[in-house]
Amino acid sequence: MVKKIGLVVLLIAFIAFPQVFSNPAVTTIAIFTLMYATATTAWNIFSGYTGYIALGHAAFFGIGSYAIALMCLNWHIPGGYIPFLLVPVAGLIAAAFAVPVGWISLRTRKHTFVVITIAIFFIMQPMAFNLRSITNGSTGLSLPIPTGWGGTYFNFPFYYVALAMLVFALGVSWWIRNSKYGLGLLAIRDDEDRALGLGVKTGSSKLIAFVISAFFVGMVGALHAYFQESIYPAFAFDPLFDIAIALMGFLGGMGTLSGPILGAIILEPTQRYFTMQFSANGYYLIIYGALFLAIILLLPEGVVPTANKYWLKWKAFRERTKNVSNESDDGKGKVRP
């Protein structure tokens, strides 16, 4: 009950956020944070639940970006609310790409899989540069400029669409976590051969999770492109995106629901701040890399599982001391959920 009320309060806080802090600089960071939270949640659906670390999701991000840009240009769609409707379509296109990609890369096991996903990313990136007739090469493409709202409110529709995407992704993630299908994925993470032996359809389970996560990452790419109003191969297919979402997932806690969102909320504003402070030189890379090392070496399990562990320990300790001090009250702590 407390949990449900907390969630509702949190959702209201997220909805009210741009109304309270309407400064465009703040809402821009908030939009990026929500988009990264969605992408990390999606990445977690595959990598967190199955234990297969994918480092090539920037490919789907790029496909989503290019898909929406090409749809807007070829169908002469004006800026406004219509491109938002194309965001899920771009996600579906990315998901369609993910089917053959996932089918090939998931033939390999854990370590090789990581490397294959990196390789796939490096196949897609030069394509964006080289297929000039479609992607316009390194000049990039521009999207329609949103009209119909403006000024302080410019960011608002993007914020709410990003928030809706996050809620949708989180809902799917929650459903998978609590379904029989999700249990199968977790079994794959723990011991794939045994899961196969027990009748989990490992191949199709992994592929479906991969495609679902590509769908959301493609949507994030599409929204990102529309928000930025133009795309270039180097930004649509950015290797740092791969690393950013993996880092956010690790920081928050792999395989948890709230972990990826927490990771994005901690890291994305920090990253924006560092980029603003030290944009033109290598200090930004050094700080980011050092942060990365510190997280992995000090908190290898992530914030949420570590916090959970300490919470359980503390609760057990409190119960024990209570039972010792007040024998007649015994068992009271156990009834509580």
Place this chain on the structure above:
Amino acid sequence: MKLIVEAIITGILTGGIYALMASGLTLIFGVMDIINVGQGALVILGAYLSYALQVNFHVDLFWGLLITMPAMFLLGLLLEWAFIRPLKRDRPTLSILVTFAIAMIIEGILGIVFTNNIVQLHSWYVDASFQIGDYYLAYIYVLSFILSIVLLGGLYLLLYRTKFGYSLLASMQNRTAAQLIGIDVEKVSAITFGIGVSLAAAGGMAYGATFAFNPGSLYDLISRLLVIIILGGMGSLRGALIASVGMLVIEDATAVVLSPVWATTVFFLLLIIIMVFRPQGLFGQLEGRKQ
């Protein structure tokens, strides 16, 4: 036709350079079960060290290796001790992230110290060339190929003719069993990492003399190196050698026949095709249960 023959010759010679860098990577994977994504950054670091020695102290590129290779060996020991050894849980995955972070830090430092301008190593044997038939080839290609053969031959002797080599191969085959028969696997791992990194230094010198580079080159480099070791079969030295030569030959031949922009794409596509039929790579062993 003549162009293709030329492409094959340069492909084989530059393939030797890639073999140097890839052998370090595959060796580290074989012994320690970790993927050193930072190998690309370490190669570029090696290239910049040679560059710094040459520009500031006028040290010849090849003699400079006598300084850079031991220095990078020590750096490898340090990195292994500080960042790889503390990883107790889920090592293969976390090591990828850790070494990527190391690569980012190296890229940042190189960007500050040497700026992001593109440089190339120069010496008389880089600029001068000789003639085979009616085709000109810079001396550096042949010299770096010889360097690769010497170093890889040394590596072969170290692995198959010394006691350390036997303990390394034993740790590669079965870590736990090697520990049980009294091999200090931690020490072997540290030294292997050092050897891998010092091979990156040598590879970096050869790379810097044959290609222009800047700190951002590491992304291109690591993607190729990873593809080479997957294609050869992870942990297989022989596979890494054959895959690097094969990759460079195909790339150069595509550049001649089709167009240079498609050279890398063709190679990556080849990787995908081979993965469909042989997921373990050309010389790799099937990944079974490792528990």
